[in-house]
Amino acid sequence: MTATDPAEGPAWRRRTQAEQRWPASITIAVLAAIQWFLPDELTVGPRWLLPVIELAIGVVLIAANPVRMRTAKPxxxxxxxxxISVVGLGTAYSVVMLIYNILTGYHTANAADLLGAGAGIYVMNILTFSVLFWEFDRGGPIERGLGTDPFPDFLFPQMTMSGDMVKRDWEPYFLDYLYVAFTNATAFSPTDTMPLSRWAKAAMALESAIALATAALVIAKAVNTLG
Known part of the structure; x- marks a missing residue:
């Protein structure tokens, strides 16, 4: 059986060329940079702690699969x-502390600083969930490339289109998951890609809730500060 055998079905359901790592690596680097520049009261421990841990783990993962993700080891x-656990912890802590500070009296009367912190955490929310979606859909990027799990957690529109509307070798890559996370956070609901598994539905609901709470509270507080 070969990857070009028509009997194998669409690319997202069979063994294909391994996915490149660089989009996810850049996303982790951007996340670490945002965490580094957040106010101290919105970060876990010293501001450098989580970024250093994330970048250190990222370097090991890049060394194991520097270009394409072919090496699968436990x-x-x-x-x-x-x-993803460290990234998620950092984002969750920043969200909770931002909401807590807003509800109990934010430390600064500067609306620009408040909006900047809120925007940073809003972007962190999107990037964190994009990595989470990418890392868990059908067992992760390496397992998707091996075609071991035919049941997707996310139903992308290309998966339901006829052959004359989508390339036969199409399969979801990191940028597709980033787009899903972005639209879910801005629309506060799924748009063109539907969650199928329970964990995917719960994750998208949580991302939307975080985005809505962050945007509403930060904007309301900033308007009140300006007023």
């Missing part, structure tokens, strides 16, 4: 899950 999968 230790590497554990590191990838550790990375």
């Amino acid at each position: 230790a590497l999968r554990a590191l990838a899950l550790a990375l």
Whole structure:
């Protein structure tokens, strides 16, 4: 059986060329940079702590699969899950502390600083969930490339289109998951890509709730400060 055999079905359901790592690596670097520049009261421990941990894990993962993600080992999968756990912890803590500070009296009367912190956390929310969606859909990027799980957690529109409307070798890559996370956070609901599994539905609901709460509270507080 070969990857070009028509009997194998669409690319997203069969073994294909391994996905490139650089889009996810850049996203992690951007996340670390945002965490570094957040106010101290919105970060876990020293501002450098989580960014250093994230970048250190990221370097190990890049060294194992520098260009395309072909090497599948339990230790590497554990590191990838550790990375998303650290990223998720940092984002969750920043969201909670931002909401807490707004509700109890934010430390600064400067609306620009408040909007800047809120915007940073809003972007962190999108980037965090894009990595989470990418890392867990059908077992992660390496498993998707191997075609081991035919049941998707996210139904992309290309998966339901006829052959004359989508390339036969189409399969979801990181930028597709980034787009899903972006539209879910801005529309506060799924748009063109539907969650199928329960964890995917819960994750998208949580991302929307965080985005809505962050945007509403930050804007309301900033308007009140300006007034």
